[in-house]
Amino acid sequence: MMNMQGFADQIAIGALTTLQTAGASLVLGIGLGLCGAAAKRASSRAIRSFAGAYTTIVRGVPELLIILILYFGGTAALSALFGHYVEVDAFSAGVFALTIVFGAYATEVFRAAIQSIPAGQIEAARALGLSRISIWLLIILPQMWRYALPGLGNLWLTLLKDTALISVVGLDDLMRKASLAAGVTHDPLTFYSAAAFVYLLFTSISLVALAALERRSYRGLRTA
Amino acid sequence: MNLSLILDVLPLLADGMILTAKLTTVSIILGAFIALPLSLMRTSSTVFLFVPVLVYTFVFRGTPLLVQLFLVYYGAGQIDWIRSSAAWVILREPFWCALIAFSLNHAAYTTEILRGGIRAVPFGDVEAAKALGMSYALRTRRVVLPAAIRLALPAYANEVVLMLKASSLASTITLMELTGSARKIVAQTFSPYEVFISAALIYLGITLVISHVFAKFERHLAKHQQRNSQTGNSRLAEMTATIRRPRLPGSVSR
Numbered sequence: 001m002m003n004m005q006g007f008a009d010q011i012a013i014g015a016l017t018t019l020q021t022a023g024a025s026l027v028l029g030i031g032l033g034l035c036g037a038a039a040k041r042a043s044s045r046a047i048r049s050f051a052g053a054y055t056t057i058v059r060g061v062p063e064l065l066i067i068l069i070l071y072f073g074g075t076a077a078l079s080a081l082f083g084h085y086v087e088v089d090a091f092s093a094g095v096f097a098l099t100i101v102f103g104a105y106a107t108e109v110f111r112a113a114i115q116s117i118p119a120g121q122i123e124a125a126r127a128l129g130l131s132r133i134s135i136w137l138l139i140i141l142p143q144m145w146r147y148a149l150p151g152l153g154n155l156w157l158t159l160l161k162d163t164a165l166i167s168v169v170g171l172d173d174l175m176r177k178a179s180l181a182a183g184v185t186h187d188p189l190t191f192y193s194a195a196a197f198v199y200l201l202f203t204s205i206s207l208v209a210l211a212a213l214e215r216r217s218y219r220g221l222r223t224a
Numbered sequence: 225m226n227l228s229l230i231l232d233v234l235p236l237l238a239d240g241m242i243l244t245a246k247l248t249t250v251s252i253i254l255g256a257f258i259a260l261p262l263s264l265m266r267t268s269s270t271v272f273l274f275v276p277v278l279v280y281t282f283v284f285r286g287t288p289l290l291v292q293l294f295l296v297y298y299g300a301g302q303i304d305w306i307r308s309s310a311a312w313v314i315l316r317e318p319f320w321c322a323l324i325a326f327s328l329n330h331a332a333y334t335t336e337i338l339r340g341g342i343r344a345v346p347f348g349d350v351e352a353a354k355a356l357g358m359s360y361a362l363r364t365r366r367v368v369l370p371a372a373i374r375l376a377l378p379a380y381a382n383e384v385v386l387m388l389k390a391s392s393l394a395s396t397i398t399l400m401e402l403t404g405s406a407r408k409i410v411a412q413t414f415s416p417y418e419v420f421i422s423a424a425l426i427y428l429g430i431t432l433v434i435s436h437v438f439a440k441f442e443r444h445l446a447k448h449q450q451r452n453s454q455t456g457n458s459r460l461a462e463m464t465a466t467i468r469r470p471r472l473p474g475s476v477s478r
Contacts, residue, residue: 060385060431061424062392065403069424072416157286164288168396175290188298196287196295203286 003190007181011191014177015198021091021163021173025098026156032099033106038136040111051107058104064165067097071169094166102159109151113144146217153210160202174198229418233409234426240405241426247391247401250323252384255330262331263338264364277335284332289390292329297321297397322394330387337383341376342368374445381438385431392427402426 004011039051058066071093078086117140125135167176178195182188262280265273284292300306300315314320345368353363395404406423410416 057424057428060428062389062403062427064392064395065406065420065424065427068403068407069416069420072410073420076416161288164290165393167290175288178291179294182294182298187302188294189302192291192295192299196283196291199288199291200283200286 004194005181005185005187007177007185007191010177010181011174011194011198014172014174015202017091017172018160018163018174019202021094021098021166021171022156022160024095025102025159025163028095028099029102029106029155029159030152032103033110036103036107037110037114040107041114055104055107058101059108063097063101063162064168066101067094067165067169070097070100090166090169090171093169094163094171098159098162098166101162102155105155105158106152109148109155110144112151113146113148114140116147117143146221149210149214149217153206153214156210157203157206160206161199164199226415226418229415230422230425233419233422236409237402237405237423237426240400240402240423243394243399243401244388244391244403245430247319247322247326247394247399248388251326251330251391252387254323254327255334255387258327258331259334259338262335263342266335266339267342281332281335284329285336289325289329290393290396293322293325293393293397296325318394318397318399322391322397322399326387326390326394329390330383333383333386334380337376337379338372340379341372341374344375345371377438377442377445381435381442384438385434388430388434389427 036051036054039047042048042051071088071090074093074096075086075088078088121139121143122135125139130138163171163173164175167173167179170176174195178191182191185191262277266277266281268274296315297318300321301312306312306315315324349367349371350363353367358366391401392403394401395407398404400408402423406419409419413419
């Protein structure tokens with residue numbers, strides 16, 4: 001067993017922060033992804049190309065750089081806006097950055113999921129006189145989860161690991177607590193291994209939960 | 225926001241860009257060399273071969289790259305026999321630590337991608353190769369791998385882009401690659417927006433080039449599948465293609 005030298009509770013607090021950051025970014029990111037997918041299907045060409053630019057840019061730039069831009073740039077922008085120095089806390093900046101990243105990838109996942117819904121169903125709904133909102137709520141959303149779930153699951157695993165990057169701008173997450181403990185005790189091997197173990201635990205639990213969710217999403221459906 | 229500053233900074237980032245390119249290219253090449261044998265082990269039915277690879281890919285894909293990087297950079301120096309061995313000459317250099325962490329991480333993802341490709345090779349092709357008396361080595365080299373690599377290529381292109389983006393983490397262990405030099409210039413000029421946006425533009429440019437090259441390569445490899453579409457009547461071409469190459473029941477297991 002590893003000797004945690006009294007840092008076990010700090011690591012546990014860090015792990016909790018990691019989960020909170022990832023959870024908040026997941027919820028907000030799914031919302032952003034849905035908006036993005038809707039924008040990519042919009043009839044206005046301007047909205048479509050805006051959504052296209054968003055996903056292309058965010059998916060082509062390193063996550064670390066996006067976090068740095070939003071953290072330092074965000075501080076500069078808010079300070080300029082209010083006329084005095086405004087400090088952006090690492091949690092908000094981190095959740096904001098991860099939401100932007102997750103939203104871009106989720107947009108693509110949702111777009112593909114919507115395309116897997118037979119077009120005839122949406123045509124039938126239009127023929128029955130359903131409004132655009134009703135079509136979304138009654139036809140598209142309930143069915144697309146099934147197709148989106150595997151992709152979303154992968155994105156969640158990536159998101160969980162990407163939270164480690166926010167430690168670079170000072171969020172007290174699992175990674176940073178491990179760094180601090182490693183610095184104090186001069187024992188990086190133990191603490192980074194401990195962090196790796198906790199991340200692995202989170203990933204394993206997520207994998208089991210995702211498999212169960214996927215099974216549940218196929219309930220009531222005839223499968224070969 | 226100062227637009228001319230964005231352009232002024234670009235040449236200052238050139239050195240960082242070269243280091244980023246070096247890190248990415250070497251990691252991709254090393255990763256491919258590691259992943260190729262591992263993916264064959266991963267698809268074997270022998271427990272002693274596929275279980276170690278399974279554990280390796282699970283650990284490297286289940287933990288953040290940053291943790292792996294710090295374990296190699298800070299953790300390795302703590303083990304006495306590494307410190308006293310010849311390997312220490314390599315492991316005390318941040319550049320080599322980054323390369324080791326990146327290629328092992330990249331190889332884990334590539335192994336799983338290639339495994340997916342190998343699994344997707346039609347079993348009838350393998351059966352036919354066996355019936356022709358091909359040995360395992362010949363079969364793998366001439367039948368399985370060429371088809372598997374073609375099938376895995378789109379996913380691999382994504383993975384190469386992810387590797388380019390992951391190379392930005394090297395800035396956390398003092399390497400002055402693209403992100404690292406951008407951070408240094410930000411600290412000197414106090415203009416975070418412009419400098420980081422310049423760096424982002426460079427990354428975006430490289431990403432677009434990579435995707436373009438891979439898309440072209442994919443089209444090149446798929447040439448033999450497109451020859452019928454030029455006749456104009458693609459529906460007819462599709463039908464004749466099915467007639468020419470009948471699918472035997474049971475030949476497609478997946």
